Amino acid sequence: MSATALGTSRPVAAKRQVIDCDIHPAMTSWTEVHPYLEPRWIEHLKTYGSHLRHAFSEALTHPRMSPDAARVDAYPEEGGPPGSSLDLMRRQHLDPNGIEHGILIPLRWNPGSQRNLDFGVALTRAMNSWQAERWVGQEPRLKGSVLVAQEDAVGAVAEIEARAGDPSFVQILILPRTDEPLGRRRYWPIFEAAERHDLPIAIHVGGTNGHPSTGGGWPSYYMEEHHAVAESMQAIVVSLIFEGVFERFPRLRFVIMEGGLGWIPSLCARMDRNWERMRGEVPHVRRRPSEYLGESIWFTTQPMEEPERPGQLLELMDRIGWDRLLFSTDYPHWDFDDPRYAFRAPLTRAQKDQLLFGNAQHFYGFP
Numbered sequence: 001m002s003a004t005a006l007g008t009s010r011p012v013a014a015k016r017q018v019i020d021c022d023i024h025p026a027m028t029s030w031t032e033v034h035p036y037l038e039p040r041w042i043e044h045l046k047t048y049g050s051h052l053r054h055a056f057s058e059a060l061t062h063p064r065m066s067p068d069a070a071r072v073d074a075y076p077e078e079g080g081p082p083g084s085s086l087d088l089m090r091r092q093h094l095d096p097n098g099i100e101h102g103i104l105i106p107l108r109w110n111p112g113s114q115r116n117l118d119f120g121v122a123l124t125r126a127m128n129s130w131q132a133e134r135w136v137g138q139e140p141r142l143k144g145s146v147l148v149a150q151e152d153a154v155g156a157v158a159e160i161e162a163r164a165g166d167p168s169f170v171q172i173l174i175l176p177r178t179d180e181p182l183g184r185r186r187y188w189p190i191f192e193a194a195e196r197h198d199l200p201i202a203i204h205v206g207g208t209n210g211h212p213s214t215g216g217g218w219p220s221y222y223m224e225e226h227h228a229v230a231e232s233m234q235a236i237v238v239s240l241i242f243e244g245v246f247e248r249f250p251r252l253r254f255v256i257m258e259g260g261l262g263w264i265p266s267l268c269a270r271m272d273r274n275w276e277r278m279r280g281e282v283p284h285v286r287r288r289p290s291e292y293l294g295e296s297i298w299f300t301t302q303p304m305e306e307p308e309r310p311g312q313l314l315e316l317m318d319r320i321g322w323d324r325l326l327f328s329t330d331y332p333h334w335d336f337d338d339p340r341y342a343f344r345a346p347l348t349r350a351q352k353d354q355l356l357f358g359n360a361q362h363f364y365g366f367p
Helices: 030-036 039-047 086-094 117-136 153-163 185-196 222-242 264-281 289-296 311-320 349-364
Strands: 018-023 099-104 142-147 169-174 201-204 254-257 297-300
Touching: 018 086, 018 254, 018 349, 030 117, 039 117, 086 099, 099 117, 099 349, 117 142, 117 153, 117 169, 142 153, 153 185, 169 185, 185 201, 222 254, 222 264, 222 289, 264 289, 264 311, 289 297
Parallel strands: 018 099, 099 142, 142 169, 169 201, 201 254, 254 297
Antiparallel strands: none
16 A cells, blocks of 8 residues: 555655556546547447447456455545546555556456447547546656557557557557457557557456456356466467567567466476477477567566565566566556565665666666
8 A cells, every 4th residue: 555645635755766567547437538439439339338248248357356456445535436536546656656657558448359340449549549638648657558459450550550659658558368369360460560660569467358267167256267367368478479470570579467477487498398399380480489488578567476485586587587577566456566565575776676667667768
C-alpha cells in the first residue's frame, strides 16, 4: 500500500525513480468513449453491447474473482471502478511512489477479442483516442499502448499506422488469448508494422478467445485461473519462436507482462533440448530458441517471485538477464507490487536503479 493515505492530497516525497510498465486505467462507463465513436457504433453498443466468446460477456473471465481484481482502497470516493480516477491515481500511486513514467494497459472492454471485427476495430480507435486525451493529455507522466483488434490484421495495421508517430504511445498491446497461436502468419502483418515503426509489442495477460484457460478444460477456482496466466505466456513464447517470427522480423521486440518469471530458465532449457533433437522439422529456426528469447523478449517483474531464500531471486535474475527485466506494479490490482518492497532480496543500489528505472528507460527510449 502506498505511503499516501487514500484521500490525502499532499504527496509524500519519494527519493527513488521508477518507471511503471503496467498501470490499468478504467472507464466509469461506456459513455466515456462515445465522443470517439461513430453514431452507428454508439447505437450498436446500446442495442447489442459487447460480444466476446465466453459465457459472461460483460464480466471478467472468472466471475467470482475479487471485484475488478482490485485493491480495496482503489475505489474512488466519487464513485466509479478502480483506475477510473486520475486524481486518485496521482495521490495514491504516481506521486508517493516516484513514478517518472507510467505505461497504460487498458484491459476491460477487450476490443481485440470482439466477435464483430468491425466493431472491434472501431473500439480500438476510440479507446486509443480516450487514452491520449483522457489520460496522457492530462498527465505527462503517462504513456499509452496502441490497442489493436489483432484478429483483423488489416484494421490492426491501419491503427498502428495512425498512431505510430504520436508520442502519446510507446508500444502496441495484444492480449494473449488470440484465436490462433500468436506466432501464426495471420498476425505477421501486425509484426511487420511494429518492426517498421520500432514499436515493441506488449503481451499482457487476458483476452477471451472462447477456449479454456488450461490445457485440461475450464478451471473450478479463481486460483486455478490465476495460475493459468503463466501457462498462456509460455505458449506465446514457444509459438513466436518456433513459427519463425524472430527470423522473419529480427528487430521486433516483445515484452511479456504479468506472466511471472520462474518458468523462463526451464522453458529455455526444454526448447533448446527439443530443438537439438528435432530441428529438422523447423529449419527456419536457425539458432537455439534461448538465443531468440534472450535477444527479442523482455519481461515485467510483477508478480514477483518470493522464494523463501531471497538469494534464489538473484540467481533467477542472473539466469534471465538483468537487462531483460522491466519493473511493473499492476496498479490498481489486488496483487500490486509496491516499488519499496517488491524485491525480497539484497539488491545493490545500482541493481535497484537498473530494475526500477534504467531498463525501461532504455527499452522505451525515455530521456
